[in-house]
Amino acid sequence: MRNAFFTSENLDWIWRLGIAQGFVGLMLLLSLVSFSIPYSDSIRPFFVLMPLYYWSIYRPSLVPVIILFALGLIVDFVSGFPIGLHAALFVIVHLIVKRQRLFLMGQPYPMFWMGFAIVTTFVFVAQWLFFSLINLQLMALNEIIASNFITILFFPFIAMIMAFIQKILPRPPKGY
């Protein structure tokens, strides 16, 4: 008897979604790996935020909160952060962006980009506040500002790749 699940239509749907999810995984790994470049241990783009923002607007079904929670936990586990920090941050970012998605979808690209700038700034400021509080001293701001700046600068390049992936994605169900 032929398995109804493994139809060519379903397999096509799976590999297209696999590319989108794989790209999120790649961005996660780029956020964790060592670049062998001076100062990249403290100043670098926070790559994983880019697909999180983009898909929360254009295809929220690709990044359900449970996946974002798991991604956040992986960042915390591998990067040596207190466990739960990024899990919470990613869920909060998703909530905020998802509420504004209809507004952001209708905006010209500079506004869409500015939305990302606001999201990354929120994440970096939240990290800074958290570490300043638990260490009972104000943490240095220069490296955070630099990381935030290059994360915003890198976004259009990564967004271009995600726009291409979006074109090959299967049509979302009604209401998505």
Add this chain to the structure above:
Amino acid sequence: MLPFDVLNGRSAIIALLALSGLLLFSSIINPSFMQGARTGLVDITAPVLKAINTPFDMAANFVGGVSGLTNLRAENAQLEAENKRLREWYQTALMLQAENQSLQELLNVKVDAPHKYITAKVIADSGNSFVKTVLVGVGQIDGVQKNQAVLGEEGLIGRVIEVGKTSSRIMLLTDLNSRVPIILEGTRQKAMLTGSNAPLLDLKYIPDDSAITTGIRVVTSGDGGVFPSGLPIGRVSSIENKSIKVKPFADINHVSNVRIVNTSINPNLMSIDLDTFKDIH
């Protein structure tokens, strides 16, 4: 309804946020909270991180090689001069070694055996300015243990804080939580070297009347038993009011290979070949 829709609901979000808060609170109270899970996950991701790091490493080496070609002539002249100076030092070192050995024999001194090292490659770093740690691709199966000292090319860079089966996490000297007991070379002044998430390190607990000048070498004192004594760290770079800064010898911001001081091996215990005992019985 899509499969994940159930987990996207308001109650699921509240539950996940509450769980994050609980995990966060637990890991603030107890920094080693879920350490087993952390090292387990790092062990799983380590091969992938190693594979992704390889092209970046190759690119960095290539760029370093190409930019090095342009000043090859100047570097060659500098190395020749340095080689000449080191040859003179080599002769002096041989003479001092012989003198030292004869004096030790005369006084019947028990000398510390030389250190053994585990060489490792950095596969991931924290990538932020709040936590200064790196992951290396060696673990328990290679003989790494918690609290072992870690050296860069020119001096101490940190210590092992978590050990998995195939990977380990190193807390760098620059981390806010790093504390290393040190001694200022040429004096008997001991102190504590602390990190502040900045490139320079801070010297703490120095008496006001101590005669410290810039340029003094800072080495590990061995107090507390975590680090072996005499490992080079850096030099005092500035003294302003009560703030004394130390510049590390190693380039801590750009570490790609490290040496872990293998204190688990006791060099005074010789390994034996069990086959040699077969003939006795």
